[in-house]
Amino acid sequence: MSIENHQKTENEWTPLQRDLLLEVRKNSSRAVMFHQAISDRLGLNATDHKCLDYLLSSGPVTAGRLAELTGLTTGAVTNVIDRLEKAGYIVRDKDPNDRRRVVVKPVPEKVSAISPLFQSILEKTIRIIDSYTEQEQTAILDFLRRCNDMTLEEMNRWK
């Protein structure tokens, strides 16, 4: 087996690597549960709520673009958009730059009710970040970025 193809087996992991892998998995579970709890309060499921969050960062986009941003299939995204529209969080509208295209956009008065729910967790996250050295913060940022990019690539391979 050549070096570049060598994949560590479970026996070769250090206890630290094992703990880290477990914590990455816990982190992912925690995120899903957290967004479910938030969504229960909003009457949405976790995926709908998170797609709305993507939409708030991106501004008005087509359904196809939202599928690219989230990594979901266009079929799944269409269902999400239907549910969000029904719940009043978004509207479908003609693209002002190209009247033949339909974009989805958030309804400001409806989405403004969401951010207070995140306030306390945001403040605590900032305090945690603040307790690390610049060098440690750089490693954490790099790690999260690479995991996020890799996960999106994996998801796009499934489509």
Added chain:
Amino acid sequence: MSIENHQKTENEWTPLQRDLLLEVRKNSSRAVMFHQAISDRLGLNATDHKCLDYLLSSGPVTAGRLAELTGLTTGAVTNVIDRLEKAGYIVRDKDPNDRRRVVVKPVPEKVSAISPLFQSILEKTIRIIDSYTEQEQTAILDFLRRCNDMTLEEMNRWK
């Protein structure tokens, strides 16, 4: 304002801290989207699938205990259990140690179909972890642990 109560305002963050906070948020979104994509393939929603994952780690537990582990309310957990039971992933059964209690447990032949979906992402995560020094891995582990614990505390405060 006393030092211990001082909360950094957005203007006081360094660009690095700002990037890290953004990446933490992206990480959380990515986790929700990833589990939605997996769940679409399993015919479950992201929360149901993740609750099943908790159940696989914990072994047979009561609905109350599953609520504690996940941070969801008992009401929300009951709905999750109903859906997972209907889809054939779990069964309700009497606790062998206390016949008056009902526990939920996974159905092995049904859940064994899930793990191959995670194989590639697991291998890539290990390669990413492996590229950091022990000191960096320690900082990343500590950061994730503190974020996970803090999030669960926040969720339990809402109940």
